[in-house]
Structure formats: structure tokens, C-alpha cells
Amino acid sequence: MAASSRGRLWRRLWRRPPAVVGAGVVLFFVVLAVGAPWIATADPQRSDYGKIRKAPTAANPFGTDDLGRDTFSRVVWGTRVSMQAGVFSILLAIAIGVPAGLVAGSQRGAIDQLIMRLTDAWLAFPFLILAIGLVTIMGASLTNATVAIGLAATPTYIRLTRGLVLSTQEEDYVQAARALGAGGLRTILRHVLPNIASALLVQATVSIPAAIIAEAILSFLGLGVQPPTPSWGTMLATAQQFLETAPWMSWWPGLAIFSLTLSFNLAGDGLRDLLDPKDY
Amino acid sequence: MAEFLIRRVAISVVTLFVISLIVFTGVRMIPGDPARVMGGTDADAAGLAEIRQKYGLDDPVPLQYLRWIGLALRGDLGESIRTRESVVWTVARKLPITIELAALSLLIALAIAIPAGVFSAARRNTVWDLLANAVSLCGLSVPSFWLGIMLILFLSVRLQWLPASGFVPLWESPLANLQRMIMPAFVLGAGLAAVLMRQTRNSMIEILSADYIRTAWSKGLAGRAVIFRHAFRNGLIPVVTILGLQTGALMGGAVVTEQIFVVPGFGRLIVEAVFTRDYPLVQGVVLITASAYVFINLLVDLSYSLLNPRIRIGGAAGGG
Numbered sequence: 354m355a356a357s358s359r360g361r362l363w364r365r366l367w368r369r370p371p372a373v374v375g376a377g378v379v380l381f382f383v384v385l386a387v388g389a390p391w392i393a394t395a396d397p398q399r400s401d402y403g404k405i406r407k408a409p410t411a412a413n414p415f416g417t418d419d420l421g422r423d424t425f426s427r428v429v430w431g432t433r434v435s436m437q438a439g440v441f442s443i444l445l446a447i448a449i450g451v452p453a454g455l456v457a458g459s460q461r462g463a464i465d466q467l468i469m470r471l472t473d474a475w476l477a478f479p480f481l482i483l484a485i486g487l488v489t490i491m492g493a494s495l496t497n498a499t500v501a502i503g504l505a506a507t508p509t510y511i512r513l514t515r516g517l518v519l520s521t522q523e524e525d526y527v528q529a530a531r532a533l534g535a536g537g538l539r540t541i542l543r544h545v546l547p548n549i550a551s552a553l554l555v556q557a558t559v560s561i562p563a564a565i566i567a568e569a570i571l572s573f574l575g576l577g578v579q580p581p582t583p584s585w586g587t588m589l590a591t592a593q594q595f596l597e598t599a600p601w602m603s604w605w606p607g608l609a610i611f612s613l614t615l616s617f618n619l620a621g622d623g624l625r626d627l628l629d630p631k632d633y
Numbered sequence: 634m635a636e637f638l639i640r641r642v643a644i645s646v647v648t649l650f651v652i653s654l655i656v657f658t659g660v661r662m663i664p665g666d667p668a669r670v671m672g673g674t675d676a677d678a679a680g681l682a683e684i685r686q687k688y689g690l691d692d693p694v695p696l697q698y699l700r701w702i703g704l705a706l707r708g709d710l711g712e713s714i715r716t717r718e719s720v721v722w723t724v725a726r727k728l729p730i731t732i733e734l735a736a737l738s739l740l741i742a743l744a745i746a747i748p749a750g751v752f753s754a755a756r757r758n759t760v761w762d763l764l765a766n767a768v769s770l771c772g773l774s775v776p777s778f779w780l781g782i783m784l785i786l787f788l789s790v791r792l793q794w795l796p797a798s799g800f801v802p803l804w805e806s807p808l809a810n811l812q813r814m815i816m817p818a819f820v821l822g823a824g825l826a827a828v829l830m831r832q833t834r835n836s837m838i839e840i841l842s843a844d845y846i847r848t849a850w851s852k853g854l855a856g857r858a859v860i861f862r863h864a865f866r867n868g869l870i871p872v873v874t875i876l877g878l879q880t881g882a883l884m885g886g887a888v889v890t891e892q893i894f895v896v897p898g899f900g901r902l903i904v905e906a907v908f909t910r911d912y913p914l915v916q917g918v919v920l921i922t923a924s925a926y927v928f929i930n931l932l933v934d935l936s937y938s939l940l941n942p943r944i945r946i947g948g949a950a951g952g953g
Contacts, residue, residue, distance in 0.1 A: 474649075482923075575908070596782070600790070611775050615770065
């Protein structure tokens with residue numbers, strides 16, 4: 354039974370090649386992030402003043418930057434920073450947002466009102482402006498940028514979870530569990546949460562690429578990762594100063610962000626189709 | 634209708650109140666003496682005393698909040714540490730530039746998204762639809778600042794068609810202004826175009842399968858007439874809502890775009906303020922942006938309810 358339903362899932366997945374390719378590329382970047390020390394053996398922080406802004410060669414396939422550092426190495430190591438920021442910030446948003454949404458949706462009344470008004474106000478700050486404001490208070494670093502992005506993404510999860518709880522609670526199986534005497538918390542954890550998990554997963558595939566771009570933007574503005582740690586955002590900020598003499602410096606970090614976010618979106622679209630049969 | 638209006642306005646007022654609380658608390662969380670935070674490192678003892686007096690910094694915190702919000706409501710958001718000019722005045726001077734940028738990018742986004750969305754809905758599942766979808770997915774995924782850098786690389790550095798950066802006021806030379814604004818506006822509009830195109834396509838597809846459209850087809854009306862006279866107007870309603878929600882993204886996007894193309898607007902102002910630790914300015918900009926967002930979405934919701942009578946009765950309930 355389980356094997357045949359898994360087989361059906363695979364068949365449906367294979368009918369969406371873009372989603373498969375997207376998931377493959379995301380996996381590829383995960384491998385890059387984890388295997389950075391073995392894949393990019395050149396030290397990403399070591400300057401070589403004999404090799405400043407050299408065009409791509411066999412030794413430096415992506416060229417070198419303004420301090421003679423290997424761009425290939427820096428792009429590979431930058432994957433770690435981006436993945437870390439993207440995944441951890443959204444985990445933070447889920448860790449705060451899902452419990453808050455569960456409480457708001459299941460308790461209703463004054464607690465619900467309090468949480469939702471706070472959420473509305475939080476949502477009124479444009480994502481990036483809020484992240485910039487938070488980094489201003491906390492100081493510029495990768496950790497703070499990750500926390501700021503996570504906090505900025507939290508209200509989306511509160512709203513989504515609350516909405517899902519409200520609709521799920523009307524379902525027969527939840528009503529049945531209630532009627533059988535299951536308590537509030539037990540119903541939520543055993544019956545509601547497992548049924549809204551897929552929708553939360555789909556939302557995460559949308560939020561993670563957004564968070565990756567947000568981290569790159571903060572670092573590009575100088576509010577995220579600080580030099581000399583390689584990150585795609587800071588690399589692009591430097592590259593912009595050398596567009597005329599070293600254009601390759603701006604190709605690779607941008608291409609990396611673009612292909613990673615595009616792949617996440619492709620995989621996310623596929624996942625949504627898989628989990629939600631409504632066809633557009 | 635009146636009940637919906639009052640309810641919607643009341644929610645906005647509560648939201649604005651909570652926003653002000655968040656901003657007030659945020660600035661209090663900056664480590665150090667609040668008077669020093671508001672006055673800057675080079676403020677002298679008299680200057681600090683003046684700030685302490687103005688904001689009642691020796692009073693209990695709730696009283697401090699009331700004093701601060703009272704001043705803010707009268708348009709006094711303090712003065713910039715760096716220039717000693719009033720925050721409201723500083724923002725007011727920069728705002729027209731960003732509004733021009735946003736308006737241009739909105740025009741570009743609509744000019745791309747609406748025709749592309751309607752077309753791919755009408756030619757659903759053809760090569761054209763597939764192509765339009767692929768382009769919009771790329772538009773959604775491409776980081777705006779990289780798109781900006783690539784445009785500068787090809788259009789300014791390589792082809793030398795457009796100036797890479799700088800700004801000329803509209804009233805000085807409209808042509809020179811447009812030459813410098815068109816690239817940032819395109820960069821800012823590209824992501825928006827992608828979102829709007831998807832929304833237009835989806836809502837057009839939904840509407841084209843509605844009964845009254847099928848009736849129109851079966852009456853023998855020509856394809857174009859059905860699409861434009863019957864489907865288009867209703868299909869645009871959700872697009873208007875998305876547009877309101879996207880103004881936040883537009884404001885955030887302006888920060889990055891202005892930074893890349895050195896446009897001296899609102900977005901560049903906030904980045905400069907952050908770097909110079911100009912806290913009153915950061916506070917003012919954040920407060921103004923969030924309030925503007927609430928107002929715009931209130932207007933969008935109200936216009937939406939005028940377009941679609943159903944929402945006035947039941948749809949807007951829940952509030953969350």
C-alpha cells in the first residue's frame with residue numbers, strides 16, 4: 354500500500370520535469386555548501402597581489418577579484434552563507450510563527466485579537482525596511498541579518514497557520530476527535546498540525562529563496578556578512594566598482610543567486626501542484 | 634457599507650497604534666543613553682538636556698511614548714543627527730524622487746504584466762503561455778540588484794546607450810531625467826511585473842471558465858469581445874489587491890535600486906541614515922513607510938469593496 358502510493362507520487366513528480374530539475378539544482382547547491390572545503394580547495398580569503406582582477410583561466414576558472422582572491426572559491430564558500438541565512442531565518446520564522454498561529458487559531462477571543470493586531474502591524478513594515486531597521490538596532494553581522502530576516506518573515510507564518518487551523522477545525526475528522534473527548538492541545542498536535550504541515554512546507558519553499566535574496570541584499574548594502582567572509586551579496590557590491598575592468602566578478606555570484614532562487618521556485622511550484630490538485 | 638468602512642478604518646487605526654509602539658520600543662532598544670542616541674555623538678551637554686526636556690526622558694516610559702506620539706502626530710519627528718534638519722523636511726525633499734521612480738516602475742510593470750497575463754490566459758497551455766510563464770518565473774527569481782548591475786554592464790559599459798548612474802531633476806531636463814530613471818525603473822518594475830502577470834493570468838483563467846463567459850461564447854460573440862468586454866474587468870479585481878500589497882515590496886526595492894543607480898531618493902536616505910547611525914532619521918523613515926503602507930492598503934481595500942459588492946457583506950469578516 355505504502356509502496357504503491359509512493360510509486361504514484363514519483364510518477365506524478367516525473368510528469369513535471371521543471372520541478373525535478375529545480376530540486377536537483379537545489380540539491381547541487383546543498384552539496385556545494387556542505388562540501389565547500391573539498392570542492393573549492395583554494396583559500397577563499399587568501400589575497401594574491403600578483404593576481405589582481407585576472408580574467409578566468411584554468412587555475413582560476415571564475416577569475417580573481419580586486420584582492421587577487423579566487424572567485425570560484427568565494428562563490429562556492431558563499432553558498433554556505435546563503436544557505437545558512439536562508440534556511441535558519443525561515444526555521445526561526447516557523448519556530449515563532451507556527452505556535453503563535455496555532456494559539457491564535459485555536460483559542461480565538463482576546464488572545465487571537467492581540468496576536469493578529471500585532472501581526473497586522475508587523476506586516477505593515479515592508480520586509481526589507483523592517484530587516485534594515487532590526488539590523489540597525491542589533492548591529493551588522495550574518496547572525497543578526499539571519500535573525501532580522503527570520504523576524505520579518507514571521508507574520509506570514511502566523512497568518513498562514515491561523516488560517517489553516519481555522520479551516521481544518523471545521524473538518525469532520527477534527528470534530529470527531531473532539532467528540533471522542535480529545536483535549537484542545539491533543540487535537541491540535543495530533544490532528545491539526547500534521548494536516549497543515551504540507552501547506553507550511555510549500556510556503557517554506559517560497560520563503561527560503563526570498564530570505565536568500567534578502568540576505569544578499571543586506572550584505573550588498575553592507576548590513577549583513579562582513580568582509581573578508583565570502584558572501585554573494587558583498588561580492589556583488591565589490592564587483593559593481595569594477596564593471597569596466599573586471600566584469601566577470603559580477604557574473605558568477607549573481608548567477609549563483611539567480612539559479613538557486615529559480616530552482617527553489619521551480620521545486621516549490623512542483624511541490625504545490627503535487628500537494629494541491631487545483632490546476633492553474 | 635458604512636459598517637464595513639468603519640470596521641476597516643478602525644483596524645487601520647489600531648494597526649498604526651501598534652506600529653508606533655513597535656518603532657518607539659525599537660529605538661529604546663538601542664544600547665546607550667536615549668538622549669545620546671537621539672542627539673548623536675557630537676551633541677553637547679546643552680543639546681542633550683534639550684532633547685531630554687523635549688521628549689521627557691526622565692518621565693515614566695508610557696508618558697514618554699505619549700509625548701513622542703503627540704509630537705509625531707503634529708509632524709515633529711525630531712531632527713537628523715547629521716544635518717540638524719527636521720526629519721519630516723528631509724524625507725519630504727527626497728520623497729518626490731522615489732515617487733517618480735515608483736510610478737515609472739509601476740507603469741512598466743503594468744505595461745508588461747497585463748497584456749502578457751491576458752494573452753497567456755487566452756492562449757493557455759500553448760508555447761506562448763509556457764514562454765510567458767518561464768519569463769515571469771525568471772522575473773520572480775532574479776535578484777533585482779544583480780539585474781541592475783547586469784543592465785549597467787551591458788547598456789552603459791558595453792553599449793554606452795544609457796548613463797550608468799546619477800540623477801537630473803525632472804524640471805531641469807525631462808529627457809536627461811528619463812535617461813537616468815529608465816534603468817532603475819525597469820529593475821524595480823521587473824519583479825512586480827512577474828507577480829502581476831501571474832496574478833492576471835490566474836484570475837483570467839478562472840473567469841474565462843465561468844458560466845457567464847461560456848454563455849457569451851455560446852451566443853457567438855467573437856473571442857476578443859468576450860475577453861475584453863466580459864472577462865477583463867472582473868479579472869482585474871484581484872490584481873488591484875495584489876498591487877496594494879506589493880507597494881511594500883516596491884518601497885523595499887527602491888532602497889536597493891537607488892543604491893545601485895545612485896538615485897538620491899528615499900531609499901538611499903535610509904541606507905545613509907543607517908550607516909551614519911542617524912537614529913531619528915531611521916526611526917522617522919521606518920514610521921513613515923509603515924504608515925504609508927497602511928494607508929495605501931486601506932485605500933485599496935475601500936476601492937476593492939466599491940468594485941466588488943460581495944466583499945462588503947461577508948468576505949472581509951475575520952480581520953486576520
